[in-house]
Amino acid sequence: MQSDNRIFDDLAKLVNGAAGTIAGMGREAESTARARARDWIGGLDFVSRDEFETVKAIAIAAREEADALRARLDALEAKAADPLPTA
Known part of the structure; x- marks a missing residue:
């Protein structure tokens, strides 16, 4: 039974790490999109x-x-x- 718990613990750590990575990628994509939009709008003649x-x-x-x-x-x-x- 001990080995089953360790596998689940490792799996939980893997899923948590993946979720953190995906969240970070989302924040980075949003930041990049905002920067590109700001550059595009700044280039227009308003x-x-x-x-x-x-x-x-x-x-x-x-x-x-x-x-x-x-x-x-x-x-x-x-x-x-x-x-x-x-x-």
Whole structure:
């Protein structure tokens, strides 16, 4: 009976060692995946939130100015289309 217990003990040690190795491999794979994702995302050309908001505000201001210029141009075209009054 003593030898049966030793075989089971050795088997338990082997399984525990394998489980630890597999867990370590999992942690290493996760770490490598995170590093690769960080490198990939870092290589992309993203803008910060502040830069985005600044460009958005400039675009809104430019659109408002273009609308005002369009209204002014329409008024000038309408005025130019009217016949000259006779004196």
